Amino acid sequence: MKKSFLFISCEEAKHICDKTQYGEATGWERIKLALRLSWCRITKAYSNKNNKLTDAIEHSEIDCLKNDERSKIKQQFEKELAKRQ
Amino acid sequence: MAKHQLNPNNWIDLYSDYLFNYTISRVNDRVMAQDLVSETFLAGLKSMKNFKGEASERTWLVSILKRKIIDYYRKINSNKGKAEVRMTYNNDSESEGDWLEERVADPFDKTAEDKIENTELGNAIYDCLSKLPEKQAEVFKMKTILGYDTETICNELNITASNLWVLIHRARTALADCMEENWF
Numbered sequence: 001m002k003k004s005f006l007f008i009s010c011e012e013a014k015h016i017c018d019k020t021q022y023g024e025a026t027g028w029e030r031i032k033l034a035l036r037l038s039w040c041r042i043t044k045a046y047s048n049k050n051n052k053l054t055d056a057i058e059h060s061e062i063d064c065l066k067n068d069e070r071s072k073i074k075q076q077f078e079k080e081l082a083k084r085q
Numbered sequence: 086m087a088k089h090q091l092n093p094n095n096w097i098d099l100y101s102d103y104l105f106n107y108t109i110s111r112v113n114d115r116v117m118a119q120d121l122v123s124e125t126f127l128a129g130l131k132s133m134k135n136f137k138g139e140a141s142e143r144t145w146l147v148s149i150l151k152r153k154i155i156d157y158y159r160k161i162n163s164n165k166g167k168a169e170v171r172m173t174y175n176n177d178s179e180s181e182g183d184w185l186e187e188r189v190a191d192p193f194d195k196t197a198e199d200k201i202e203n204t205e206l207g208n209a210i211y212d213c214l215s216k217l218p219e220k221q222a223e224v225f226k227m228k229t230i231l232g233y234d235t236e237t238i239c240n241e242l243n244i245t246a247s248n249l250w251v252l253i254h255r256a257r258t259a260l261a262d263c264m265e266e267n268w269f
Binding site for chain 2: 053080
């Protein structure tokens with residue numbers, strides 16, 4: 001099926017909505033999303049939930065280990081674990 | 086029979102991020118937080134025989150970590166006598182009289198209550214994250230918490246960009262539903 005110039009599917013809208021949370025949607029994509037949001041309740045509900053999640057994550061200031069940091073801890077731990085097994 | 090059992094082979098994968106997040110919010114030093122988490126796992130390994138199985142693995146590890154954090158602060162405080170507190174007030178004559186105003190508490194600043202709420206919110210997010218499939222959780226953490234760009238994650242995990250966005254979408258949907266149930 002030929003892709004529409006301005007109208008997007010619900011799935012595409014959700015994908016753009018996800019990208020928007022990370023500031024990776026282009027201006028044109030955001031326009032297409034805004035148009036879809038103006039009439040599609042499903043997209044709107046998804047977008048609201050998505051924004052709420054982003055706000056919660058930003059508000060919580062959670063942190064996690066980088067892969068190399070975790071590997072370092074894992075290596076040290078596995079060495080000790082091997083000694084005991 | 087004990088309600089819970091220990092399986093140290095999974096500790097790092099299951100609890101390292103949770104414990105790290107718990108620690109960094111209390112010690113505010115990334116390297117020290119890593120050391121404390123590492124020490125916690127090693128101490129857990131040593132005292133496995135003391136585990137009664139009444140608490141979950143994670144709760145038990147957190148209780149060890151709490152002691153490690155207290156010890157860390159004790160050690161710092163034992164050096165208190167050597168420490169010197171310096172406060173540099175502005176000597177500029179133009180701002181004379183302003184020094185008190187500059188140091189008045191900001192009413193919009195974060196309060197202890199905000200901090201507690203943030204910590205609880207962080208715990209709720211981690212509880213929901215722990216229910217996700219491993220790959221989804223990993224991609225989500227790298228993208229959302231560590232703020233890596235798409236290309237870096239794709240290279241590191243050897244996945245395509247469209248694959249990444251599918252994983253992100255699934256993770257976000259599951260997390261939003263879980264948070265809706267437990268927090269919002």
